[in-house]
Amino acid sequence: xxxxxxxxxxxxxxxxxxxxxxxxxxxxxxxxxxxxxxxxxxxxxxxxxxxxxxxxxxxxxxxxxxxxxxxxxxxxxxxxxxxxxxxxxxxxxxxxxxxxxxxxxxxxxxxxxxxxxxxxxxxxxxxxxxxxxxxxxxxxxxxxxxxxxxxxxxxxxxxxxxxxxxxxxxxxxxxxxxxxxxxxxxxxxxxxxxxxxxxxxxxxxxxxxxxxxxxxxxxxxxxxxxxxxxxxxxxxxxxxxxxxxxxxxxxxxxxxxxxxxxxxxxxxxxxxxxxxxxxxxxxxxxxxxxxxxxxxxxxxxxxxxxxxxxxxxxxxxxxxxxxxxxxxxxxxxxxxxxxxxxxxxxxxx
Numbered sequence: 001x002x003x004x005x006x007x008x009x010x011x012x013x014x015x016x017x018x019x020x021x022x023x024x025x026x027x028x029x030x031x032x033x034x035x036x037x038x039x040x041x042x043x044x045x046x047x048x049x050x051x052x053x054x055x056x057x058x059x060x061x062x063x064x065x066x067x068x069x070x071x072x073x074x075x076x077x078x079x080x081x082x083x084x085x086x087x088x089x090x091x092x093x094x095x096x097x098x099x100x101x102x103x104x105x106x107x108x109x110x111x112x113x114x115x116x117x118x119x120x121x122x123x124x125x126x127x128x129x130x131x132x133x134x135x136x137x138x139x140x141x142x143x144x145x146x147x148x149x150x151x152x153x154x155x156x157x158x159x160x161x162x163x164x165x166x167x168x169x170x171x172x173x174x175x176x177x178x179x180x181x182x183x184x185x186x187x188x189x190x191x192x193x194x195x196x197x198x199x200x201x202x203x204x205x206x207x208x209x210x211x212x213x214x215x216x217x218x219x220x221x222x223x224x225x226x227x228x229x230x231x232x233x234x235x236x237x238x239x240x241x242x243x244x245x246x247x248x249x250x251x252x253x254x255x256x257x258x259x260x261x262x263x264x265x266x267x268x269x270x271x272x273x274x275x276x277x278x279x280x281x282x283x284x285x286x287x288x289x290x291x292x293x294x295x296x297x298x299x300x301x302x303x304x305x306x307x308x309x310x311x312x313x314x315x316x317x318x319x320x321x322x323x324x325x326x327x328x329x330x331x332x333x334x335x336x337x338x339x340x341x342x343x344x345x346x347x348x349x
Contacts (some may be wrong), residue, residue: 009055021183022115023064025108028056032105038096048091053088053104094255110177117171120164123156182237189244193251201254202312205332205340218246257335261343267330267349271300273322300328313342322347 010017013027034040035049042048091099099105125132126149127217133145140216149156178184203209222241225233236245300322307313316322325347335341 006058009058012052012055013059015059019063021060022111024056024059024063025111028052029105029108029112032099032108033096036096036099037092038094038099049092050085050088053091054084056108056201057087059086107177110174110181113167113170113174114178116164117166117168120166123159126152127156127159143330180310182240186237186239186244189248193244193247196251196255197247199253202257203258203342204254204335205285205310205313205342207309215246215250218250228264254335254339257337257339258341258343260336261333261341263334264343265332267332268327268329269302269306269330273300302328325349 006017010019013024013031015023015027019027031052032049035045035052037049040049087104091102093106094102129145129149130142131145133141133143133148135141137144148224219242222233222245226241230250233241299311300316302314322328329346329348330342332340332345333343
């Protein structure tokens with residue numbers, strides 16, 4: 001596919017190359033309403049609609065990351081262009097209401113339907129922040145909620161300016177369509193990778209440098225596989241490879257090492273913790289709220305600076321759990337792959 005062809009496709013859809021997938025789908029849907037032969041009686045409406053559908057299929061293919069290298073655009077022309085045109089011809093022969101029931105049209109509207117419903121409910125929650133604050137913390141909560149509502153007024157004010165059509169049945173159907181998309185699947189895998197990273201991977205007794213070297217090795221092997229044009233690699237999107245596949249392999253190694261560990265041993269240390277003081281913001285004092293200091297714990301200090309190379313062994317989010325404790329008990333085990341892991345900890349008096 002030439003650069004001119006791609007630019008032509010963007011022009012047909014009336015969007016820029018930086019447009020998001022949601023913008024592409026919205027542009028296609030709006031253009032389809034105008035150009036579908038059942039609605040447009042122009043002599044060339046049929047061909048225009050086919051070109052529109054062809055452009056949409058190609059741009060979505062590119063935006064979804066289904067093409068790993070530039071030459072794949074030419075592959076798309078050879079392999080998918082005629083299929084896209086044939087599908088568009090079938091859509092052009094339909095009544096417009098029948099066309100709206102096709103997967104092509106439903107997929108283009110699903111994200112917008114989900115977004116509209118999520119926006120509506122989140123905007124209502126923000127608009128009613130004073131009420132939630134009052135129910136939770138009485139008048140102090142009401143004031144804080146009012147401040148939050150004012151800060152986000154531009155967000156929830158759209159409830160009164162946008163035409164939002166609520167239909168829970170359509171919302172659930174659209175949600176299923178969105179869940180099946182690659183974008184949603186890749187985003188979910190990314191979130192899972194982050195959870196595994198903080199919950200299991202960082203409980204491995206390895207230094208930051210060791211983690212970094214393993215990742216560099218994995219990405220180097222991926223780069224080599226791309227250069228060799230390995231068939232499996234060519235069939236994957238760039239986002240999937242860089243942000244799902246490699247982090248997934250990295251985390252899977254440490255997850256299996258953590259789960260299938262054995263030979264527990266216990267270590268007990270006294271510790272001290274630092275106290276961080278956060279005064280009430282001036283905006284709160286201006287409303288008559290008393291200034292108070294909150295203590296939060298981010299880091300504990302062990303004797304002889306034990307485990308200084310592994311700061312994740314000494315970081316805890318729940319200050320209340322350890323604020324009156326003076327000792328911590330660590331339980332370590334030997335991991336499946338020979339790497340020592342921190343299985344659990346307990347604060348004691």
